[in-house]
Amino acid sequence: MADLSITNVKKTYDGKPVLHGIDVTIPDGHFVVIVGPSGCGKSTLLRMIAGLEDITSGTIEIGGIVMNDIEPSDRGCAMVFQNYALYPHMTVRQNIAYPLRIAKLPVAERDKRVADAAKILNLTDYLDRRPAQLSGGQRQRVAMGRAIVREPAVFLFDEPLSNLDALLRVQMRIEIKRLHKRLKATSIFVTHDQVEAMTLADTLIVMNAGRVEQIGSPAEIYRRPASVFVAGFMGAPAMNLLSATVVKGGRVTLDGIANDVAVGQSTLPAGTTLTIGIRPENIVLSTVTGQGLPAIVELVEELGGSRVAYCSLYGSEVAVVLPPGDENIDGSTVWLTFPPHTIQSFDRITRLRQDLALTSATARSKQREDV
Template sequence: MASITIRGVRKNYGKTQVVHGVDLDFASGEFVVILGPSGCGKSTLLRMIAGLEEISDGTIAIDGTVVNQLEPRERGCAMVFQNYALYPHMSVAQNIGYSLKVAGVPAAERTQRIQAVARTLELEHLLDRKPMALSGGQRQRVAMGRAMIREPKVFLFDEPLSNLDAKLRVQMRSEIRKLHRRLNATSVFVTHDQVEAMTLADRLVVMNGGRVEQVGTPGEIYTRPASRFVATFVGAPAMNMLEGTVELDGLSLLGGSRRLAVPRAGLPVGTKVAMGVRPEAVRLVAPGTSGALDATVDLVEELGAGRVIYVDLDGSPFSVMTSEAIHPEPGSTVWLKFSADDMHFYASETGGRLDVFKASVPEPA
């Protein structure tokens, strides 16, 4: 159990800066997921916490102790790697118990603790096998066992599920979640998979280009994305974004070809904005409904429980997700409607969120 405090952390490789001043606080026992596209600095940040990368600037403190100069073994962190990084020449038991062996724990106690961990992870019958003779899911569990046995203050996960097949990934996800509930150790989990991030996180950190874009619960991040990047990155299919300009009586979209009647609130006329709406918030309505937009169907993607309809809105791609049994033909015209509450507005230039339009909407808790 430990809190982690990150203050102004930067990382330079030579002259290139890949992490530009990150400030974060992780509470004790919290499960934090760092989400971002590849190359956003999330793994680098995790490795700096672990002590595998030097911290170029700023401080990282675990339980109030600044750990910048400490070796990984002195930080009380355990890490699960993407490729598991099991020692190929050691049996499962030796792999799990290696850190105890290094620490000089007597053989009897070691065996006992290996047994206990193996029982938790249902690895008891595999203890004598070599990693080569294990399936992906089993290797994954051994890697977790290796981290668990040290009873670390902090668990670090570096995209541990990305090498598993889809079904196993879902299963391991819930196992990790269960494990966290029982051990209650502070966990930091890095991933580029938003479903993983949403389902696992107590709190989500969205990173992009070496900066933190937003920190919040999965719900907050989904309902109130703080920037245009977060809005389009979180959620699948991605949020629709339409460029527009603020006018006296509302919003002109797509270079003036479409208009939406939304309250202008404080924004000056002529402000360039991007209007976002999630595909799942768009409804298909009867032709000619007032306030509806007509669009040409490009493609329908069947998902079983629902379907995604990709349409062309005066040259701009737009998608609609519906669970209704509607199967429009490609090339046909559909009418789309969405409420003002479901619209998100971002400044065109900075990508920052503009909440002026939604003054009447209550803040989510």
């Protein structure tokens, strides 16, 4: 096993930059998930670590050794792909053993490693079957077994669960997490699915447009997003983001409301424009007239353990997570309250987080004051 260091790594295609100076340090044994939308550069970065893409500039080190000019087969990495990449004419045993046969390991050592990997992945009873006789989840476990037997310094996972149905994805997430706890191997997992990212990672790297937006634990990134992008990308349903302005007296009011209702009080100067964010589970919804901001429920999603109400608030859509219940509020007028301590604040221009602690507003329904 080994630590991994990425220093000012850049990548260009035909003169067009796609990675803009990535700096990441991954300690030995950590499970790191790189998450971001399609086209953000996450798979390109993973392939550069594996040696499948050239580095335009910067350095990648594994175990303190610079890997820039080292062949992929000599980097000590094992990669698990989205499409499994199994040989259909080979048995499970032969597929798992294939990299060891190429490396010319003795037969006894090959057999031992294959047996150990099959036991870890619950594949012992399937060793003599061919891929066509396996389920999608079993095929993915075979691909993981082929990586395990190499005993790599670093495991690389390139969206390995994307081809599986919802139930299998959940099962495989659990298996991958258990596998990491057992092997304690340095692992890098790429996905666009923020649920996978949150549930698997020790450390999350959120990427956008070829840049790292934020690095932190899943809890830190969810509770204290560094930018508007991270706030809107991480979470299902996503954080509600609304435009606001500080008016005279420090009251923070939502834009576009004729009769301003303050959602908080700040020490910023009047005229400051903000983007405020609040998680759907932090909004308090009431059916009692006047208890908060009036909104109309346009749609309710029933999720079994919870419900999500999508409300129209002065022309903006606001999602609210509710406990399960039988009350039909679809189409009705409700009142929303934003507890000030749960409101996040972002600079309207830079779109970066502001550590602005809002307090409860004293005024609820004044006409807009001059700023």
